[in-house]
Amino acid sequence: MALLITDECINCDICEPECPNEAISQGDEIYVIDVDKCTECVGHYDDPQCVEVCPVDCIPLNPNKVETEDELWQKYRGLTGKE
Structure with a gap:
């Protein structure tokens, strides 16, 4: 399942550069x-x-985005082109 940032976010800018998929x-x-x-x-x-x-x-x-570990691996492969 994907993650979600709630309205408790303080816009500290720490999470964005940590995301390896540039999802944030x-x-x-x-x-x-x-x-x-x-x-x-x-x-x-x-x-x-x-x-x-x-x-x-x-x-x-x-x-709202329930995914299994297999689905997450498939998404990873699709994003990176790695097997």
């Missing part, structure tokens, strides 16, 4: 995660890097 960008009021690019860092790291660095713990799983 500045939205109108807070940072947002592109669900089509978010793999929860599957294929890159053991844990989602944005969650690891977030100082306010505002990046939960997105209940």
Whole structure:
């Protein structure tokens, strides 16, 4: 499942450069995660890097984008071209 940045975001700019898929960008009021690019860092790291660095713990799983680990791996392969 993709991740989601909640309205508790303080726009600290820490998460965006940590995302290996460039799925995080500045939205109108807070940072947002592109669900089509978010793999929860599957294929890159053991844990989602944005969650690891977030100082306010505002990046939960997105209940509107439920994905299995296999689906996350497929997305990773599609984004990176790696097998």
